[in-house]
Amino acid sequence: MAPFFPNDIFTDPRITHQSATLNGHNYHYLLGVPKEGVFSHTVFLIHGWPDISAGWRFQIPALLELGCRVVCPDLMGYGSTDAPRVPPESLSLYTFKRAADDIEELARQLGAKTIVLGGHDWGGMVVWRTVAWKPQLVTHVFSVCTAYTPPSKNYVSTADIVKKVPQFGYQLHLASPEPEARITSRNDIRQFLKGVYNGRGPSGERVFSPEKGVLFENLPKIGETRLLSEQELEYYTDQYHRNGLHGPFNWYRTREANWRDELELQTTKITIPSLFVQAQRDVVLSPALxxxxxxxxxxxxxxxxxxxxxALWERPEHINRILREWFTDRVLGGGQSKL
Structure with a gap:
């Protein structure tokens, strides 16, 4: 029986909540299956921060109409997936390699020998690296907002990256103990999410600065966001309040762990059919990157x-059109789109 979710935003009967134990930890995922139960491909969609599997809510139906089965997991530490504390658990649970291993295991449990893999934000980094770690698993890959960057043989700290890319300064703040210690109540989490999702205060105050991180003094001032309905915002708040922000912020503490893992990668080239969608007004993952x-x-x-x-929420019709065209041309072999 599927678990109950307060303020559940999914009314499409083709989309269900599921759970699975992957390499020792419990994952929640959304499973979408075409109405007839017949599908040509299995598509995994990987969210970023601060998001959950529901971030793909506008794309899942579009891919179902293309005849694909769709799998959207909550990443480690997010939503209704386990959120192990570090310490005592290892930070390696939050690395790209671990995410790739868990994606592979979920695909195995679902009987998918190969998958199409899509990501957004951190999810974009996860899918690019999963292609490198699991070349026999992924046949096609796409990323929204997150460009591919090759692994480095030399370790470069986040602080050194920020010197060249100042809009990544927030990563230093999120990796510090302060934000998760100060944003703990349900109302604080709700205000924080509204602000990150483009909400503003009465005088245009922001709660998030790409260069500085969280602007705590503005947290109480943030008004509503136009990107989520009230029901969607309540759903997201419930999911983030479930385990707090420790798990999501751990993803910003793994740079050295990821670098050490990636020293073992055999190639830095991506040769499978790939799609990159640039959000032109993304101030963090800017076109220059x-x-x-x-x-x-x-x-x-x-x-x-x-x-x-x-972009997934602001321009869902545009994103879905891009996906439909690319899937029809590169994944489905042409002429199979039902949209």
């Missing part, structure tokens, strides 16, 4: 959307 991808991604399709970082 996607320059030169072709030297590492040999079969790359580029598309753009007039949106901020939350």
């Amino acid at each position: 996607a320059a030169g991808m072709e030297q590492y991604v040999s079969d790359l399709t580029r598309r753009e959307v007039d949106a901020t970082h939350w």
Whole structure:
């Protein structure tokens, strides 16, 4: 029996809540299956921060209409997936390698020998790295907002990256103990999410600065966000309040752990059919960061959307059109789109 979720935003009978034990930890995932129960491909959709599996709520139905089965897990530490504390647990539970292993195991449990893999934000980094870790598993890959960057043989700290990319300064703050210690109540989490999802105060105050991180003094001032309905906001707040922010913020503490893992990778090239969708008004993952991808991604399709970082919600019709065209051309072999 599927678990009960307060303020559940899913009314499509083709989409159900499921759970699975993956390499020793419990994961929650959304499972979408075409009405007839017949599908041509299995598509995994991987969310980012601060998001959950529901971040793909507008894309799941579109992919179902293309005849695909869709799997959207909550990543480690998010939503209704386990959120192990570090310490005593190992930070390696929050690495890209661990995410790739868990994706592979969930695909195995679902009987999918190969998958199409899509990601957004941190999910984009997860899918690019999963292609490298699991080349026999992933046949096609796409990323919204997150450009491919190759692994480095030399360790570069987040602090050193921020010197060259100042809008990544927030990562230093989120990796510190302060934000998770100060944003704990349900109301604080709700205000924080509203602010990150483009909500503003009465005088335009923001709760999040790409260069500085969380602006705590503005937390009580933030008004409603236009990106989520009240029901969706309550759903997200419930999911984030379930385990607090420790798990999601651990993803910002894994740079060295990821680097050590990636020293074992055999290739930095992505050769499978790949799609990158740039959000033109993304102030963090800006278009400049996607320059030169072709030297590492040999079969790359580029598309753009007039949106901020939350392109999946702001421009769902545009995103879905891009996915429909790419899936029809590169994944399905042409002429199989039902949209």
